Amino acid sequence: MRVTLQRQSGRPIEGADNQDYNEQWRERFDLISNDYQKEYTRFKKGEITREELDQKSREMHTACDELEKELLDNYDLEKQVELPKTGKQWKEFQTLYGFPSIVHHDGKKVYLVLLDVGL
Numbered sequence: 166m167r168v169t170l171q172r173q174s175g176r177p178i179e180g181a182d183n184q185d186y187n188e189q190w191r192e193r194f195d196l197i198s199n200d201y202q203k204e205y206t207r208f209k210k211g212e213i214t215r216e217e218l219d220q221k222s223r224e225m226h227t228a229c230d231e232l233e234k235e236l237l238d239n240y241d242l243e244k245q246v247e248l249p250k251t252g253k254q255w256k257e258f259q260t261l262y263g264f265p266s267i268v269h270h271d272g273k274k275v276y277l278v279l280l281d282v283g284l
Contacts, residue, residue, distance in 0.1 A: 166248045168275045170262060173282045178244040178262070186240050193232050201225045248275075 176183050204221040207213045236242075249255040266280035 166275070167245050168248050168277050170244045170246060170265075170277050170279060171242065172279045173266065175242065176281065177240040177242055178279075179241065182240050186236065189239075190232070190236060194229070197225055197228045197232070 170178055172178060177186050201221055204213065204218055208215070208218040246258075249258045263279045263281055265277035267276075267278035269276040269278065
């Protein structure tokens with residue numbers, strides 16, 4: 166039986182991609198967040214209106230959506246694998262991917278969510 170793997174954190178399935186993904190995400194998100202913080206500070210000082218701040222908030226959400234889409238296009242956040250059948254195969258699976266914690270079925274696919282954030 167084929168199942169689809171996803172990480173609880175939303176990070177890439179293959180561990181080698183995690184560091185690059187994290188760095189790219191953090192760098193871009195910090196830019197977006199810092200830009201909004203500057204506008205929020207201007208709002209608190211009375212330099213811009215609530216409407217201008219709300220517009221900046223919408224722009225921030227759009228930028229976050231674009232960042233998410235770009236990361237989804239560049240990294241494999243899902244992977245289809247054959248479900249292990251033997252104890253030895255499960256041990257190899259856990260060595261490669263960690264422990265599946267949640268099973269989800271959406272009617273077409275069976276997902277195993279890999280625990281990588283904690284409970």
